[in-house]
Amino acid sequence: MAVFDRITIVGLGLIGGSLGMAIRRKGLAREVVGFSRKPSTLREAKRRGAIDQGTTDARAAVDGADLVVLATPVDLIVPYARRLARSMKPGSILMDVGSTKAKIVAALDRGLNRQVAFVGAHPVAGSEQRGIAAADAALFDGSVCILTPTAKTRPAALRAATRFWRRLNMRVVIMSPAAHDQALAAMSHLPHALAFCLAGAISATSLPQTPRSFLDMTRIAQSDPELWDDIFLSNRRSILAAMDRFTTHWRRLRGTLSRGDRRALRAALVRANARRDALS
Amino acid sequence: MAVFDRITIVGLGLIGGSLGMAIRRKGLAREVVGFSRKPSTLREAKRRGAIDQGTTDARAAVDGADLVVLATPVDLIVPYARRLARSMKPGSILMDVGSTKAKIVAALDRGLNRQVAFVGAHPVAGSEQRGIAAADAALFDGSVCILTPTAKTRPAALRAATRFWRRLNMRVVIMSPAAHDQALAAMSHLPHALAFCLAGAISATSLPQTPRSFLDMTRIAQSDPELWDDIFLSNRRSILAAMDRFTTHWRRLRGTLSRGDRRALRAALVRANARRDALS
Numbered sequence: 001m002a003v004f005d006r007i008t009i010v011g012l013g014l015i016g017g018s019l020g021m022a023i024r025r026k027g028l029a030r031e032v033v034g035f036s037r038k039p040s041t042l043r044e045a046k047r048r049g050a051i052d053q054g055t056t057d058a059r060a061a062v063d064g065a066d067l068v069v070l071a072t073p074v075d076l077i078v079p080y081a082r083r084l085a086r087s088m089k090p091g092s093i094l095m096d097v098g099s100t101k102a103k104i105v106a107a108l109d110r111g112l113n114r115q116v117a118f119v120g121a122h123p124v125a126g127s128e129q130r131g132i133a134a135a136d137a138a139l140f141d142g143s144v145c146i147l148t149p150t151a152k153t154r155p156a157a158l159r160a161a162t163r164f165w166r167r168l169n170m171r172v173v174i175m176s177p178a179a180h181d182q183a184l185a186a187m188s189h190l191p192h193a194l195a196f197c198l199a200g201a202i203s204a205t206s207l208p209q210t211p212r213s214f215l216d217m218t219r220i221a222q223s224d225p226e227l228w229d230d231i232f233l234s235n236r237r238s239i240l241a242a243m244d245r246f247t248t249h250w251r252r253l254r255g256t257l258s259r260g261d262r263r264a265l266r267a268a269l270v271r272a273n274a275r276r277d278a279l280s
Numbered sequence: 281m282a283v284f285d286r287i288t289i290v291g292l293g294l295i296g297g298s299l300g301m302a303i304r305r306k307g308l309a310r311e312v313v314g315f316s317r318k319p320s321t322l323r324e325a326k327r328r329g330a331i332d333q334g335t336t337d338a339r340a341a342v343d344g345a346d347l348v349v350l351a352t353p354v355d356l357i358v359p360y361a362r363r364l365a366r367s368m369k370p371g372s373i374l375m376d377v378g379s380t381k382a383k384i385v386a387a388l389d390r391g392l393n394r395q396v397a398f399v400g401a402h403p404v405a406g407s408e409q410r411g412i413a414a415a416d417a418a419l420f421d422g423s424v425c426i427l428t429p430t431a432k433t434r435p436a437a438l439r440a441a442t443r444f445w446r447r448l449n450m451r452v453v454i455m456s457p458a459a460h461d462q463a464l465a466a467m468s469h470l471p472h473a474l475a476f477c478l479a480g481a482i483s484a485t486s487l488p489q490t491p492r493s494f495l496d497m498t499r500i501a502q503s504d505p506e507l508w509d510d511i512f513l514s515n516r517r518s519i520l521a522a523m524d525r526f527t528t529h530w531r532r533l534r535g536t537l538s539r540g541d542r543r544a545l546r547a548a549l550v551r552a553n554a555r556r557d558a559l560s
Contacts, residue, residue, distance in 0.1 A: 124487075240537060275480060
């Protein structure tokens with residue numbers, strides 16, 4: 001059963017494209033409209049079954065939509081939202097799927113067309129791959145979607161958003177925008193910073209084949225720089241705090257190794273083992 | 281065609297067990313003998329096809345062997361080598377498969393029974409899994425084996441070792457022990473240190489599901505602490521140098537983010553992308 005009559009997806013990259021494919025596969029909308037600045041992306045999105053129709057005119061794309069999902073890079077979400085809300089129909093819902101939430105939610109909680117209800121969302125799924133070519137209808141299956149309502153969020157819009165993500169086979173979790181950003185800084189943005197740093201620090205290597213450990217630890221350093229400089233900058237404070245906590249542990253590990261303290265070193269590795277094992 | 285009449289493997293963990301399975305599958309020895317301190321490991325090794333026969337008596341295990349492979353944790357290699365060389369037959373070869381080479385090779389290049397030829401080897405394969413239960417006949421397939429001969433290495437033994445690893449479908453590369461240890465510090469030991477540190481620094485997380493980036497970046501933190509404190513300590517100087525080079529880049533990345541310098545941040549991420557892409 002369709003949850004919405006028309007859903008418009010603004011931005012047809014890995015996330016927007018996968019979302020369109022999943023919505024269409026599950027029949028959550030009578031029609032999925034896509035916006036991209038590139039006609040070639042629209043053609044590919046249509047060919048892959050991510051949208052029913054597409055346009056390079058963003059205002060035309062949101063015309064008549066019951067739900068508009070902003071799936072652009074993080075720093076374009078607020079400008080697009082402000083520009084498009086005026087063209088959205090009364091009673092419709094605007095949702096973003098950005099990886100950082102505090103700045104976006106603070107900006108969009110106020111200043112939008114009053115007839116449009118905003119909900120901040122972050123489906124925690126993705127990969128180092130990019131673009132509509134990597135889109136996958138199963139990308140969200142079984143993962144968590146974090147919704148970040150505030151006192152200003154309309155309860156009916158939050159309920160509709162919850163139903164929507166659940167129908168996409170996601171587990172919906174409610175967090176404050178600030179708590180979301182701190183948790184993601186520690187568990188996603190920090191690992192990305194480490195991977196980018198490790199890959200960037202490669203000097204000429206004399207090994208004819210890169211060990212699997214190094215390849216695994218730098219896989220996410222293949223992520224799109226244009227997406228990630230936005231994410232880093234838009235969640236700067238929480239990421240700096242996470243980096244500093246890591247650095248404290250890093251200095252301690254270095255000291256332990258430098259002293260040749262086998263007992264403390266063993267204890268650090270055993271603790272790492274145990275904490276990793278405890279993750280779900 | 282068998283390359284050796286009898287091969288003895290000392291230590292039947294992931295590496296020793298996989299090696300036995302590969303040797304037997306490829307028919308590189310008429311007989312594979314295994315040593316472990318634990319009878320249960322010997323039984324499992326035999327059941328899995330890693331050895332023809334096993335014993336908990338190390339000296340009996342090496343008796344009559346043409347090739348003895350030391351596949352124990354790194355810090356047991358030198359003591360076992362010294363103890364067992366006396367029981368080895370004249371003209372036989374002793375090879376270790378430790379992940380660090382300088383200390384081991386320096387210790388074993390002198391002081392062994394003169395009738396035994398030592399060759400240092402490091403088949404660069406493995407995983408975070410442990411023990412004979414994780415052994416895999418295909419573990420070495422298509423990977424690199426680094427041999428670290430010195431001026432004291434007997435040319436005939438080096439040739440035999442080269443043939444042996446090639447027959448196991450490995451690409452053989454010759455490096456000095458010091459160059460090996462520096463390269464592995466940068467490309468394997470540093471990533472492991474980062475993973476252990478990241479996993480050990482986990483504080484209570486409010487996320488109901490751990491992002492894939494975090495799981496990937498800490499997968500190798502599941503590696504065996506008993507193996508890894510040895511590796512870290514036996515290659516301490518090179519690893520500290522690699523950690524310090526990483527820390528320099530890490531401080532720079534933090535500074536860039538702290539200043540909010542989008543241009544420098546983008547450049548750092550683009551460089552990381554490019555260096556990662558260039559890896560083979």
